[in-house]
Amino acid sequence: MARIRSVDPSLARDFHDLLCAVAHRIVEHHHSLEEAFAETVRAWSALLNRRRVLDTEKRIGLIGELAVLHAIGALPGIGWADAVTAWVGGSAEEHDFALPAYDIEVKTTALEQRRHVIHGAGQLTPKPHRPLWLVSLQVTRGGASGRSLADCVTAVRDQVRTHAPQQLVVLDDHLAGYGWDPAATDEERWSLRSAPLVLPVDARLPRIDDPLLDGMSPTLRARIDNLSYRIDLTGLPPAPQPPAPLIVLRLP
Incomplete structure (x- = not known):
């Protein structure tokens, strides 16, 4: 059985948001835990790496x-x-x-x-x-x-x-x-x-x-x-x- 856990208490809120995104993909899209986790990480990485355009x-x-x-x-x-x-x-x-x-x-x-x-x-x-x-x-x-x-x-x-x-x-x-x-x-x-x-x-x-x-x-x-x-x-x-x-x- 696959498990996801965080060992840093200071990241509890962020870890909770991550788990919610993973759970959404499992429930709504019927992904496995591994698939949902990988897809969530890719999505968050793309968001964080998005190029900033000058105003x-x-x-x-x-x-x-x-x-x-x-x-x-x-x-x-x-x-x-x-x-x-x-x-x-x-x-x-x-x-x-x-x-x-x-x-x-x-x-x-x-x-x-x-x-x-x-x-x-x-x-x-x-x-x-x-x-x-x-x-x-x-x-x-x-x-x-x-x-x-x-x-x-x-x-x-x-x-x-x-x-x-x-x-x-x-x-x-x-x-x-x-x-x-x-x-x-x-x-x-x-x-x-x-x-x-x-x-x-x-x-x-x-x-x-x-x-x-x-x-x-x-x-x-x-x-x-x-x-x-x-x-x-x-x-x-x-x-x-x-x-x-x-x-x-x-x-x-």
Whole structure:
């Protein structure tokens, strides 16, 4: 006679749920104990191993950064090796790209208005003696003519594999850090809703930055934690002379 038992009291509740699933298969489907147990284990394993898909906000955010990465890598004066090195978003750095002469922050939204969530006071605070540029992208679901996140990743990986193969591992590690899983299903396609907007981060840009908060008393400043806010860039005119990599942007 086959028996199933647990020797760990801390797993009693989970073991009970397992037995209920096994018993259901025995009673409802007339399986033997061995068959019911094996089928239950397979089902639970499939559930636990199911690939996690990035949520929509993270997917379009990564698509936007890949669009800028593609534009930087395609520029003859920079190239793909330096482009991958410059991509620091998702790490401990506050901005998405750190090029030799300036930094870039990328924001992507699926809203009809050009509204973006800013995380922390440092995200739109330029570093000393380093200009900061903000790239605002609006995307919309594009149907068959659009680009999925998988399409964008493949396009960028192909370019890196061809022009800077030594950086492919670095790129893949960076994608994994964002939660990208090449085995996850991703059929949602996107296209640009409007022309990209490139703005210098200066006094004309609405933002809450470190200098603004530093003007408060230390007592009040210490009580502001985990700051997030939304800015609306709808209708703002683009910069007349953005950096060369940001003049022409498209989804890769």
